[in-house]
Amino acid sequence: MHLFTYGTLMFAEVWRRVVPREFATEQATVRGYRVRRAAGELFPVMMPAEADAAVTGVVYFDVDVASLALLDEYESTLYDRVGLTAVLPDGRQIECQGYVLPHDKACFASNEPWTPEWFREHGLRRYLAAW
Secondary structure, eight states, X not given: OOEEEOSGGGSHHHHHHHOSSOOOEEEEEEESEEEEEETTSSSEEEEXXXXXXEEEEEEEOSOOHHHHHHHHHHHTTTSEEEEEEXXXXXXXXXXXXXEEOOGGGGGGEEXXXXXXXXXXXXXXXXXXXXX
């Protein structure tokens, strides 16, 4: 199974703490979603949005069942793991899964944007220290 990540799991420092394995990766984009900072938190949430919205992230290829169980535990019950179509830089579309904030938990999303650049500069060190 391929896994699309858009937040903390894009960072090797976080991935290695959750999953003790390396997988092939590639940048990808998923359309019809947006990312916001979780309310009062350093991590993001991804939620459905207008069709022309897009989220850029990283696909981990061929994630095994044991690693997926660790990822599900890390992501907790806040998200639903759902099927997504990701577009790779060469234009290929691949089916994958990703962690999406369901509509009934929309209150966990703030109006603040979340970007990998912001997280690397302002949140990563604090996020790892709080772990």
